[in-house]
Amino acid sequence: MVLNRRIPTLLTRHPSVLDVCLVGSRAEVRADERSDWDFLIKTSDFGAVAKALPELLAPLECLAQQWDPLSPHWVWMLMLRGPVKVDLVLAGRSHPPQLPWVPSATSLEAIDMHFWGWILWIDSKARADSALHKTELVKLFEHILAPLGVEAIPRTGTDAVALYLTARAEAEARFGLEVPRRLQAEVAPVLGQA
Numbered sequence: 001m002v003l004n005r006r007i008p009t010l011l012t013r014h015p016s017v018l019d020v021c022l023v024g025s026r027a028e029v030r031a032d033e034r035s036d037w038d039f040l041i042k043t044s045d046f047g048a049v050a051k052a053l054p055e056l057l058a059p060l061e062c063l064a065q066q067w068d069p070l071s072p073h074w075v076w077m078l079m080l081r082g083p084v085k086v087d088l089v090l091a092g093r094s095h096p097p098q099l100p101w102v103p104s105a106t107s108l109e110a111i112d113m114h115f116w117g118w119i120l121w122i123d124s125k126a127r128a129d130s131a132l133h134k135t136e137l138v139k140l141f142e143h144i145l146a147p148l149g150v151e152a153i154p155r156t157g158t159d160a161v162a163l164y165l166t167a168r169a170e171a172e173a174r175f176g177l178e179v180p181r182r183l184q185a186e187v188a189p190v191l192g193q194a
Helices: 003-011 046-056 108-126 130-148 157-175 182-190
Strands: 017-023 037-043 064-067 073-080 084-094
Touching: 003 017, 003 037, 003 046, 003 084, 037 046, 046 073, 046 084, 064 108, 073 108, 073 182, 084 108, 108 130, 108 157, 108 182, 130 157
Parallel strands: 037 084
Antiparallel strands: 017 037, 064 073, 073 084
């Protein structure tokens, strides 16, 4: 899957998509095999394109898609098999970061999507930037783990996964549901959590 060609081809089918360009570490040829893919999308109709994203991206058979609740920009996050994380940044609009998640029967699957995409991204940065790694683990704690009842900030990605799995199981029991395990099945083995 050559995403630097496939994603622009899929998105430019929409008449309001003016341009799609690869940005970030992959565009700057400093990425490794675990780096995410970042694309900047310029539109003539933000609302129409935002609404159409799931349908436009359907051929990718995404494991998960959702807006990034913490980005200062409107970022549509995708998780693909591999696992591969993709961020689509819609240019020209700022996005107010949201408050930490509030676990509920209706939010638990979205929380799960956010956790696995975020921990994969944190893990990819851990080798290159230990300060960023620590900062992101604190943010992960504040926005996902603490709302689920975790009391300690994880020191490593491995700790974060273990804490999350326990807290998620408790939330599933509390709400009487089970979130799909497709993201865990893709991401956990890459993190050494098989």
